[in-house]
Amino acid sequence: MGSKHSKGTTSTSDPVPFESGRIPxxxxxxATNNFDNKYLIGEGGFGNIYRGVLCDGTKVALKRRKLESRQSIEEFRTEIEMLSQLRHPHLVSWMGYCDENNEMILIYEYMENGTLRSHLYGSDLPTMRWEQRLExxxxxxxxxxxxHTSGIIHCDVKSTNILLDENFVPKITDFGLSKKAPELEQTHACNRFISSEGAGLAQTPSQLKQSIDPKLQGKVRPDSLRKFGETAVKCLAYSGVDRPSMGPVLWNLEYALHLQEPVIQENSSIPIGELSLQINDFSHVDASSNAAQIGTLNSYISL
Structure with missing residues (x-):
């Protein structure tokens, strides 16, 4: 976990008890030419995000808190605590932090292809294939x-918090709002339902009239789209008890990809809009649910 930059700094802010990850x-x-704007690659509620290169050549992304940011040191601590303990190929790798001179900066591995949102909505980027979206x-x-099997709920799954590496492998980021299971039982015991807006997204197949990306016309097998749509609708069920856990969700998504694998013929696809979802960038789905978060992401993928 440690870095060769980890030693000998003086912090003037409230200390964070993870000394091995502190970077001067x-x-x-x-690494960023004193946070030059030409290194700026994004902006969020916490602050600006910069790309940089450490002196050993390691490419990094730095999330630097703005002074006016409403997000507190508690979210800063939570992010460090979560990512310093978690390791998974689909979680962004945390490389350290800086809390020197009243700064709050988080350092991650650099993800070459940016956010999922930029690829779903960026007009200047190549269209993502259906298979790629499912993957x-x-x-x-x-x-x-x-x-979830580690007892943690992310609480803020959305397309801007999904990053893609050079091979378009997705990794989840931004753990500042994450909760552990005991905290969820205390803070979300009366909040087991999706809001009325979220419930409105869970339409029946006959009501799913809006188009998926027109550039996918003729390239999506009907049985794959059908399985995907069924999975998304189940994940967006109004009551938490009616939503599947992540195990079945994962199986269904993998099956949808399997159904897409045969060679696609132009006349084998159903008309655009027969089984697609209309989704806004909706991030306030009930965080106590195991499946509502992926339901939102499932719906993104059909755009």
Whole structure:
């Protein structure tokens, strides 16, 4: 876990008890040319995100808290605590932090292909194939299954918090709102339902009239799309007791990919819109559920 930059810094902010991961501010300033805007790659509620290269050549992404950010040191601590203890191919790798000179900076592995959202909605990027979208959803489901079996709920799954590496392998990021099972029992005991807005997303197949990405026309097998749609609808059930756990969700997504594998003929696809979902960037789905989070992501993938 440690880094060669981990020693000998003085923190003027509330100390975080993870000394082995502390990286000096000077090393991060050097990696980003003192946080030059040309290194800026994103912005979130916590602050700006920069790309950088450490002195040993390691590419990193740095999430630097803005002074005016409403997100507290508790979220900073939570992110460090979660990622310093978790290891999975579909969770972004945490490399360290800096809390020197009142800074709060989190350091991660750099993900070459950015956020999933940029590929779903970016007009200047190549269209993602249906198989590729399913593979991404499966990877995220595996990451969430690992978290849930570890007693952790992410609480903020959305397309901006799914990052893609150079091979388009998805990794979940942003753990500042995550909760452990005991905390969930205390804070979410009266909140086991999706909001009315979320429930409205779970339409029956006959009601799913809106189009998936028009560029996928003729490239999606009907049985694969049908299995995908059924899975998303189950994940968005109003009551938590009616939503599947991540194990069955993962199996269904893998089966949907299996159904897509045969050679696709133009006349084998169903018309666009027969079994597709209309989804907004909806991140407030009930966090106490095991499956509602992946239901939202499932729906993203059909856009």
């Amino acid at each position: 501010l000077a090393a991060l300033q050097e 991404i959803c499966i990877g995220v489901a595996r990451g969430l299954h690992y978290l």
